[in-house]
Structures are given as structure tokens and as C-alpha cells.
Amino acid sequence: MSDQQEPASTDATGNTPGDTSGLGSSAAASWGAVFVTTATTVFLAELGDKTQLAALLLSAQSGQPLVVFAGASLALICSSLVGVVLGRWLARLLAPELLERLAGILMVVLGLWLGRQAILTLPNFS
Amino acid sequence: MALPLGLLASTFATVFLAELGDKTQLAIVTISGTSSRPGAVFAGSATALVLASLVGAAAGGSLSSLIPTNLLQLAAAVGFLLIGMQLIIRSLASTETPSE
Numbered sequence: 001m002s003d004q005q006e007p008a009s010t011d012a013t014g015n016t017p018g019d020t021s022g023l024g025s026s027a028a029a030s031w032g033a034v035f036v037t038t039a040t041t042v043f044l045a046e047l048g049d050k051t052q053l054a055a056l057l058l059s060a061q062s063g064q065p066l067v068v069f070a071g072a073s074l075a076l077i078c079s080s081l082v083g084v085v086l087g088r089w090l091a092r093l094l095a096p097e098l099l100e101r102l103a104g105i106l107m108v109v110l111g112l113w114l115g116r117q118a119i120l121t122l123p124n125f126s
Numbered sequence: 127m128a129l130p131l132g133l134l135a136s137t138f139a140t141v142f143l144a145e146l147g148d149k150t151q152l153a154i155v156t157i158s159g160t161s162s163r164p165g166a167v168f169a170g171s172a173t174a175l176v177l178a179s180l181v182g183a184a185a186g187g188s189l190s191s192l193i194p195t196n197l198l199q200l201a202a203a204v205g206f207l208l209i210g211m212q213l214i215i216r217s218l219a220s221t222e223t224p225s226e
Contacts (some may be wrong), residue, residue: 009226034163038154038170041209044202045150047195062133069179076175079145080154084168087158096160100217103156107210110149110156115203118196124161 011087047113141179149177160213176203 062068090099145151150171158167 034166035170039174041205043174071134072179073140075141081169083154084158084165087155104213111206118199
């Protein structure tokens with residue numbers, strides 16, 4: 001199946017629809033802007049996440065942190081590949097507006113969930 | 127000393143399964159699904175994940191004392207909310223002016 005041409009139609013604000021690319025960028029997002037936005041969001045969300053703990057436990061237990069790091073990194077790269085491929089598949093499946101709305105709602109829910117989790121585990125400064 | 131494949135495989139399986147359906151991966155699906163730069167999304171998320179596990183592996187047990195992880199997660203939560211809001215606003219805008 002040949003690679004489908006990305007519809008480059010831009011709406012009035014010159015922003016290609018279906019382009020999230022971080023916060024309020026008007027021009028079509030540059031590769032760098034999307035890279036930085038995704039990287040910071042994922043990095044922040046990942047710290048303190050359970051994957052971290054899994055890696056920690058294994059590295060402490062095995063005494064071979066390098067091997068553990070290699071295994072964890074491979075797994076994380078594969079899982080982000082799965083995520084991206086799934087996202088692109090959804091983008092082909094659903095109408096852009098619908099996907100955007102669903103995606104927006106999911107991100108807000110994730111944000112609320114993450115925020116609640118963070119607040120709940122705030123050490124109470126007694 | 128032969129490469130301990132067992133350890134490599136067990137780490138891979140543990141982390142991959144832990145990550146499946148995890149909120150970070152959901153975010154990656156969402157961002158890549160609504161972005162015209164899936165390559166950048168993949169590069170950004172893969173780099174971030176590897177860096178985060180590097181920090182985790184390096185910090186050993188003292189991660190939470192070193193980095194106020196829940197403050198970072200609060201920042202991530204704000205990031206998610208902002209991206210989510212922007213997506214919702216754009217999806218509302220594009221339904222009013224149906225793009226051709």
C-alpha cells in the first residue's frame with residue numbers, strides 16, 4: 001500500500017489540521033518542535049513511573065546495570081514504536097476531527113489522572 | 127563473560143509489558159495520531175523513555191530523594207492537559223469551519 005500522501009490542506013490560520021505539535025504554534029510544526037514537545041512530555045510523565053521502578057529493581061538485584069539498561073531501553077523503544085504505529089493507524093481509521101477530539105479528551109483525562117496521582121503521593125510536610 | 131541473555135530478555139519483557147497500555151504509551155498514541163510528524167513523535171518519545179530509564183538506572187534506589195518525582199509528574203500532568211485542550215479546541219474549530 002503506497003504511503004498515503006499527507007493532506008497538506010491548511011485551514012484559515014495556516015495551521016495544518018491534525019497537527020498538535022505543542023503549544024499554540026501557528027506555522028506547520030517543525031520537526032524539532034514536535035520532537036521537543038513529545039520528548040519533554042513523555043520524559044516528565046515517565047519519571048517516577050512504574051517502568052522506572054522495574055528497571056531499578058532489576059539493576060539493583062542483578063548487579064549488571066548495563067544489561068538491564070540495554071533491555072529496558074530496547075523495550076521502551078519498541079513500546080514507543082508500537083504507540084506511534086497505533087497512532088498512525090488510528091489517524092487513517094478515524095476522521096481527523098473525531099480523532100482530535102478523542103485524543104484531546106484522552107490527554108485531558110491522562111493529565112487529570114497523572115495530576116491526581118502526583119498530588120496524592122506528595123509527601124505531607126508534617 | 128557471555129552476555130547474560132536471560133537477564134536482557136527478562137528486563138525487556140518486564141519493561142515492555144509494564145509499558146503496554148501505560149499512560150505514557152497512550153500519550154504517544156494520541157500525539158502521533160494527531161501529528162503530521164510521526165517520525166519526530168517516535169524519536170522524541172523513544173529518546174525520552176531511554177533517558178528516563180537511564181536516570182532511573184543511574185540513580186539506583188535514591189531516585190525519589192534525588193528528584194521530586196511527583197513534582198515532575200505534576201508538570202507532566204500540566205503538559206498533558208495543555209496538549210489535550212489544544213486538541214479539543216482545534217477539533218471544535220475544525221467542525222465549525224469544515225475543512226475541505
